[in-house]
Amino acid sequence: MSVLPALLPADPHTPFPPVEQALRHPDGLLAVGGDLTPTRLLNAYRHGIFPWYSKGQPILWWSPDPRAVFRTDGVRLSSKFRRGLRHCDWTVRADSAFAQVIEACAHIPRPGQRGTWIIKDMIQAYQRMHELGHAHSFEVFADGRLIGGIYGIAVGRMFFGESMFSAQSGGSKVALAALARHLYDWGWPLIDAQVENEHLVSLGAERWPRRPFLDAVEGLVDQPGLVGPWTQRVGDWPACRLAEPGTG
Structure with a gap:
């Protein structure tokens, strides 16, 4: 039985083990322990590693192979869905409701899933990352009500x-x-989507072997990024624009 490398919480600068050492079963499990400080989280994402664990477990760190990845010009919406957006009055904003988005992601029921991996410690850690300008959300509103959203971490580009x-x-x-x-x-x-499922694939997610994914990440995380709130950059963006030809 393989013994996972243990990370010490006292030193968030401790390097992660090489991702090639990740287990095949369960796929991508790389290390255990450590903490969720901004320093450690940024170090993890820069190397294509992310935390994923449940209540009662230690922090588990993953780098699966293959990886689910979206090209930003490759997200697919069906023709029927696009047509429905033409006269849609939904509004998209960024970083205006991060806490509500992560709470909704944690608590909304999902088919075949019991409980959540977005536990209190994770929520607090990513809220801190948001306050520092590294975690961002895109939110969808209808008549002032939050009806959808996504959140994640930005490093470089x-x-x-x-x-x-x-x-x-x-x-x-x-x-x-x-x-x-x-x-x-x-x-x-x-856009990294971590682990594929049928829904993500239907929206255009691709399966990338770990090494090409990490090579792409390495070339992007050191480029100039956008640290800080994205709210003004996005503004009140009409969702009906997604019905136009082009991305999405």
């Missing part, structure tokens, strides 16, 4: 998606597509 939710049909699709549209316009080519 790489966006690492964490979770998304819908409180109304199509809310998460619009959040993802709007995020992709804006990132594409800013010159950011990829």
Whole structure:
């Protein structure tokens, strides 16, 4: 039985083990322990590693192979869905409701899933990352009500998606597509989606072997990014624009 490398919480600068040492079963499990300080989290994402664990477990760190990845010009919305957006009055914003988005992602019921991995410690850690300008959310509003959203971590020109939710049909699709549209316009080519599922694949997620993914990440995280709130940069963006030809 393999023994996982243990990270010491006293030193968030401790390097992660090489991702090639990650287990095959369960796929991508790399290390255990450590902490969720901004220093450690940024170090993890820069190397294509993310935390994922449940209540009662120690912090577990992952780098799966293959990886689910969206090209920002490759998010797919069906023709029927696009047509429905033409006269839609939904509004998209960024970083205006981060706490509500992460709480919704933590608590919204999901088919086949019991409980949540977005536990209190994770919420607090990513809220801190948001306050420091590294974690961001895209939110979808209808008549002033939050109906969908997505959040993740930005490092350089790489966006690492964490979770998304819908409180109304199509809310998460619009959040993802709007995020992709804006990132594409800013010159950011990829969104990490971590582990594939049928829903992500239906929206255009691709399966990338770990090494090409990490090579792409390495070339993007050192480029000039956008640290700080994205609220004014995005403004009140009409979701109906996703019905136009182009990204999303």
